[in-house]
Amino acid sequence: MIDMQDAAYGYGAEPILSDMTLRLAPGSFHFLTGPSGSGKTTFLKLCYGELLATQGSVTVFGQDTATLDRNAIARSRQRIGVVHQDCAFLDHLPIAENIALPLTVSGRDGGASDANMRELIAWVGLSARAAAHPPELSGGERQRAALARAIIMDPDLILADEPTGNVDWEMSLRLLQLLCELNRLGKTIVIATHDLALIRAAKAQVQARVLRIADGKLSAAGANL
Amino acid sequence: MSVATNLMALLRGEVQADRIVPRTGQTARLTLAVSAAMAFLAVFALALSLASGQLADRWSAALAQSATIRLSAADDQIEIQTRAILTVLSQTPGVTEARAMSDDEQRALLEPWFGPDLPVGDLPVPRLIEIIEDETGFDAAGLRQRLAAEAPGAVLDDHTRWRRPLVAAADRLRMLGWLSLSLILGATAAMITLAAQAALASNVQVLRVMRLVGAQDSYIARAFVRRFTHRALTGAAIGAALGMLAIALMPRAAQEGAFLTGLGFQGLDWLWPLTIPPLAAVTAFWATRIAAFRTLKGLR
Ligand SMILES: Nc1ncnc2c1ncn2[C@@H]1O[C@H](COP(=O)(O)OP(=O)(O)OP(=O)(O)O)[C@@H](O)[C@H]1O
Ligand SMILES: [Mg+2]
Numbered sequence: 001m002i003d004m005q006d007a008a009y010g011y012g013a014e015p016i017l018s019d020m021t022l023r024l025a026p027g028s029f030h031f032l033t034g035p036s037g038s039g040k041t042t043f044l045k046l047c048y049g050e051l052l053a054t055q056g057s058v059t060v061f062g063q064d065t066a067t068l069d070r071n072a073i074a075r076s077r078q079r080i081g082v083v084h085q086d087c088a089f090l091d092h093l094p095i096a097e098n099i100a101l102p103l104t105v106s107g108r109d110g111g112a113s114d115a116n117m118r119e120l121i122a123w124v125g126l127s128a129r130a131a132a133h134p135p136e137l138s139g140g141e142r143q144r145a146a147l148a149r150a151i152i153m154d155p156d157l158i159l160a161d162e163p164t165g166n167v168d169w170e171m172s173l174r175l176l177q178l179l180c181e182l183n184r185l186g187k188t189i190v191i192a193t194h195d196l197a198l199i200r201a202a203k204a205q206v207q208a209r210v211l212r213i214a215d216g217k218l219s220a221a222g223a224n225l
Numbered sequence: 226m227s228v229a230t231n232l233m234a235l236l237r238g239e240v241q242a243d244r245i246v247p248r249t250g251q252t253a254r255l256t257l258a259v260s261a262a263m264a265f266l267a268v269f270a271l272a273l274s275l276a277s278g279q280l281a282d283r284w285s286a287a288l289a290q291s292a293t294i295r296l297s298a299a300d301d302q303i304e305i306q307t308r309a310i311l312t313v314l315s316q317t318p319g320v321t322e323a324r325a326m327s328d329d330e331q332r333a334l335l336e337p338w339f340g341p342d343l344p345v346g347d348l349p350v351p352r353l354i355e356i357i358e359d360e361t362g363f364d365a366a367g368l369r370q371r372l373a374a375e376a377p378g379a380v381l382d383d384h385t386r387w388r389r390p391l392v393a394a395a396d397r398l399r400m401l402g403w404l405s406l407s408l409i410l411g412a413t414a415a416m417i418t419l420a421a422q423a424a425l426a427s428n429v430q431v432l433r434v435m436r437l438v439g440a441q442d443s444y445i446a447r448a449f450v451r452r453f454t455h456r457a458l459t460g461a462a463i464g465a466a467l468g469m470l471a472i473a474l475m476p477r478a479a480q481e482g483a484f485l486t487g488l489g490f491q492g493l494d495w496l497w498p499l500t501i502p503p504l505a506a507v508t509a510f511w512a513t514r515i516a517a518f519r520t521l522k523g524l525r
Contacts, residue, residue, distance in 0.1 A: 050437070050525045070442055073525070077439035088434045092247040104245065105440035
């Protein structure tokens with residue numbers, strides 16, 4: 001699903017991430033941890049092609065992200081659900097339309113009025129807030145909306161950047177539950193998080209591995225979390 | 226995606242893509258106003274080109290047969306000098322054709338003044354030789370000198386040749402009219418590019434989010450292109466309509482060829498200004514599309 005060969009990335013001359021070689025199998029469930037500023041978001045951006053590796057290669061769905069043209073990148077993003085750390089919403093559109101955005105831009109009809117869409121919004125507990133605009137939502141509400149948007153296209157790969165950073169423990173567990181269910185349906189999942197309790201909770205439900213970024217290097221964390 | 230499909234999509238209207246891009250009030254009004262002003266100017270440039278073109282055509286048609294040679298000589302000299310004149314003319318650069326008029330033709334010319342039974346052969350009516358010039362014309366002074374030597378009875382009459390510089394001026398004016406039109410078109414393209422770039426720059430965050438959720442460049446561009454094309458079309462339609470109205474209301478003198486009052490459209494010429502709004506729309510389409518793709522290139 002995701003294949004990295006000696007991949008490195010630096011915003012300037014100094015690389016932030018280097019020597020990353022890994023293979024995430026289809027259907028796997030990974031957590032990505034590491035101190036703040038260690039490069040978790042950067043790692044995820046490499047995976048969905050917002051950044052290109054400065055060295056080595058990053059292959060997603062069997063395609064090297066560096067060789068994809070702009071339309072191919074757009075198409076591959078339609079197969080990847082991303083929960084962005086900053087949520088990346090359009091502030092002038094109601095949250096329901098923001099959630100439906102991937103459907104809209106890929107030309108799938110139905111959009112926000114779809115029954116599945118309503119069910120999904122209800123599932124993340126936003127039915128009452130569906131008409132509100134993103135700036136009117138709390139941080140946790142935005143994160144739930146972001147998760148809803150990430151899965152609305154029924155993607156094969158889900159990348160979530162701190163999806164539970166601003167929600168209470170109960171909601172965190174519900175969101176995790178959803179991700180675990182999706183994983184059981186065969187989706188590949190990568191979650192960047194600091195939340196060790198969340199990782200432990202997940203390990204009780206699915207076979208999850210933990211990747212750790214420290215000092216620009218990626219390593220598999222031990223089972224002793 | 227082909228231009229035709231794009232235009233079709235534009236006409237049908239993609240309401241959703243339109244909603245995704247937020248309203249841009251200021252650039253909208255700017256584009257509308259600039260398109261209207263430019264279309265108004267374009268109508269006048271067009272009228273100028275057409276009017277000066279017609280003038281140039283009319284005058285140069287009149288010029289083509291502008292010169293005649295009158296030959297008055299003793300009876301026995303007439304034929305000899307006529308041949309001498311024709312020989313000289315055949316060697317004169319700028320003369321396309323020269324022809325001595327027959328008695329019948331001369332009679333026809335004189336008929337309005339002297340009646341149909343004029344015995345041309347018995348009267349001392351000068352022989353007329355018609356000269357048809359090419360575009361460059363001939364050197365009148367040089368021709369006069371040669372005629373004086375070879376056919377003393379010949380007088381070169383070229384009184385309409387003074388119009389030649391006017392024809393050149395009218396031609397130049399027509400050219401300037403077309404040049405103005407292309408400058409107006411270029412300026413419109415530049416203005417719309419700037420307005421579109423401003424709108425795009427103030428929406429970089431929107432463009433980024435759309436890219437992140439998997440929107441293709443053409444989809445994102447379309448929302449902007451549709452807006453600017455629509456505004457340019459509307460603005461240019463208003464401007465062109467006002468320009469045509471102004472021209473229609475211009476006071477008109479009956480005298481033909483009076484240049485200032487001849488500034489207008491005749492008959493089917495009125496169809497020309499109708500091409501301005503579609504032209505503005507096509508210009509806006511490409512200007513915005515190119516600007517949008519350029520901006521998007523900076524975003525992954
Ligand atoms: N656009 C950028 N330009 C320059 N430096 C950047 C940019 N984005 C991130 N960085 C730097 O790269 C490093 C890694 O950033 P990144 O966002 O990947 O960290 P992170 O692990 O996601 O942190 P957090 O847990 O706080 O979200 C940080 O030191 C950050 O300052
Ligand atoms: Mg981060």
